[in-house]
Amino acid sequence: MYRRIILLATRNRSGISPIAEHSINITNQQETKRTSVSTCPNRQRMHYNKGVCAPNNRPFSTSTALSKENEESSAPKTGVTEAKVKEEEPRKSGKENLLDLLSAMKVGVTTKKKFQALKSQKSKEQPRVHPESMESATSMFQKATTEQQAQKESLSPELVAAASAVASSMPFKKSQTESELLQQLRKHESDTEVHKKGETNNIGNIIADMKVGKHPNARSPNRPANQIRFDDDGRGYTHDRGVVNEFDAVRRRKSLFTGKRLNIFPSTTDTTETEPKEVSVPSLWDIELAGQIAAVIKHLPRNGFEEMIQWTKDGKLWQYPINNEAGLEEESDVPFHEHVFLDSHLEDFPKQGPVRHFMELVINGLSKNPYLTVKQKMEHIEWFREYFQQKEEVLKESEAY
Amino acid sequence: MAALMLSRVVKSGFEFLQTSFRTTSLAQRCTTGNVEQVRGYYVNWRMLRDVKRRQMAFEYANDRLRMNAIRKNTILPKELQEIADKEIAAFPRDSCPVRIRNRCVMTSRPRGVKRRWRLSRIVFRHLADHNQMSGIQRAMW
Numbered sequence: 001m002y003r004r005i006i007l008l009a010t011r012n013r014s015g016i017s018p019i020a021e022h023s024i025n026i027t028n029q030q031e032t033k034r035t036s037v038s039t040c041p042n043r044q045r046m047h048y049n050k051g052v053c054a055p056n057n058r059p060f061s062t063s064t065a066l067s068k069e070n071e072e073s074s075a076p077k078t079g080v081t082e083a084k085v086k087e088e089e090p091r092k093s094g095k096e097n098l099l100d101l102l103s104a105m106k107v108g109v110t111t112k113k114k115f116q117a118l119k120s121q122k123s124k125e126q127p128r129v130h131p132e133s134m135e136s137a138t139s140m141f142q143k144a145t146t147e148q149q150a151q152k153e154s155l156s157p158e159l160v161a162a163a164s165a166v167a168s169s170m171p172f173k174k175s176q177t178e179s180e181l182l183q184q185l186r187k188h189e190s191d192t193e194v195h196k197k198g199e200t201n202n203i204g205n206i207i208a209d210m211k212v213g214k215h216p217n218a219r220s221p222n223r224p225a226n227q228i229r230f231d232d233d234g235r236g237y238t239h240d241r242g243v244v245n246e247f248d249a250v251r252r253r254k255s256l257f258t259g260k261r262l263n264i265f266p267s268t269t270d271t272t273e274t275e276p277k278e279v280s281v282p283s284l285w286d287i288e289l290a291g292q293i294a295a296v297i298k299h300l301p302r303n304g305f306e307e308m309i310q311w312t313k314d315g316k317l318w319q320y321p322i323n324n325e326a327g328l329e330e331e332s333d334v335p336f337h338e339h340v341f342l343d344s345h346l347e348d349f350p351k352q353g354p355v356r357h358f359m360e361l362v363i364n365g366l367s368k369n370p371y372l373t374v375k376q377k378m379e380h381i382e383w384f385r386e387y388f389q390q391k392e393e394v395l396k397e398s399e400a401y
Numbered sequence: 402m403a404a405l406m407l408s409r410v411v412k413s414g415f416e417f418l419q420t421s422f423r424t425t426s427l428a429q430r431c432t433t434g435n436v437e438q439v440r441g442y443y444v445n446w447r448m449l450r451d452v453k454r455r456q457m458a459f460e461y462a463n464d465r466l467r468m469n470a471i472r473k474n475t476i477l478p479k480e481l482q483e484i485a486d487k488e489i490a491a492f493p494r495d496s497c498p499v500r501i502r503n504r505c506v507m508t509s510r511p512r513g514v515k516r517r518w519r520l521s522r523i524v525f526r527h528l529a530d531h532n533q534m535s536g537i538q539r540a541m542w
Contacts, residue, residue: 355477358471358477
């Protein structure tokens, strides 16, 4: 359902062959699970014949267009096109570098647009409508659209500029690709925000583009039982249908807070009761006093639960539900391009030679590593810088510096 | 006040003791604030040495990784790699992770240790038979 844009980065520095095929997938992990039409890039490159359709259902793809894309994408592989060679990268900030890199990349698009458009149209034509939940669904969608528009400003302007640069470098349908790229970025940001805050209330943003799933009506077997039927014992009462049907609507609601407001009680406005007190830096005496009070109050744990609470406070026990990023809250604020585009840190190294080659491999590996913080990556690079500066003489003897 | 100062002195002394012997810190405070020394021991000196090796391997892990990246390379010149060989050999011997042995946590037994529970087979069997291991049941099929 969503695009998979494979960016082939070819950086030709004279004398050194293209080092890495850098593939960045800007899809979310959720979406990759949902792609019903998943195209494997290797398979893509094999389809050179114009008449052959893949066994994958592609009713709307134009195979000529695909073959053109294949030729385009295979050309930089052979290293023939040197039209977009950058010899020197002048000292720029990371984000300007990002722009440069993106404009220098070759882009190969590998999905079917018309099929997707059809699918999205179909999904929007079939909303499941329940009479009770009609209001909430429409209001939810309205909220979703307004929030989505409001979210446009949350993307940083550099990212927007980069997206427009990429779209302008693509061969066809620039406005559509740009909008889709921006959508991807927005989704990425919203997902990270949701993940950070742990909110599940504002899922309107996320579900705005999702397919409306068909709601299997579990109550339908009860409907024929609506009719009066006589019990076998002859007592004359029907099955307990009345109770079932009355609470049907209530049961269908998944949470307590959906549904129409009755406006019986006035909504409480929480005034700012606690004025912000002036908190100065606590002195050592204050700390000592607090520690003493805590020591007096704290009793030895009476049971296993209190023991586990104490251990969790000490940090000996993990916090449940397990958070995979327990110690790394600050790291989620770091934008993704600082992890991936580390080229700007290579300024102090020589521009040619085996040292540069080595460092580019190091940076390639670091950019693919999701487990390190940006600080740790920087430390690695700095260590190498110092090391090579110390060993300058040895390197000059072997003509490597 | 005096009690506070005393407890602080005792606490600092205990910390020094800890760093020299590297025992587990189980010092607890009673209601008056005096430190009750609850000693923790490692099972034997071999376990202690293994602990030291693990700590040192953690310290030197990054350096070793970078040096090995320079050594195991076909790009950099060989003279540099030879120098890197000598440098990595100059690191303390306990800093290499190969020297770490996964001992049993309870008995410090070096062999027959299951990695998931960090226990030797004997201790594991003892605990499992007394129903202390969650989800472990005698196999029967």
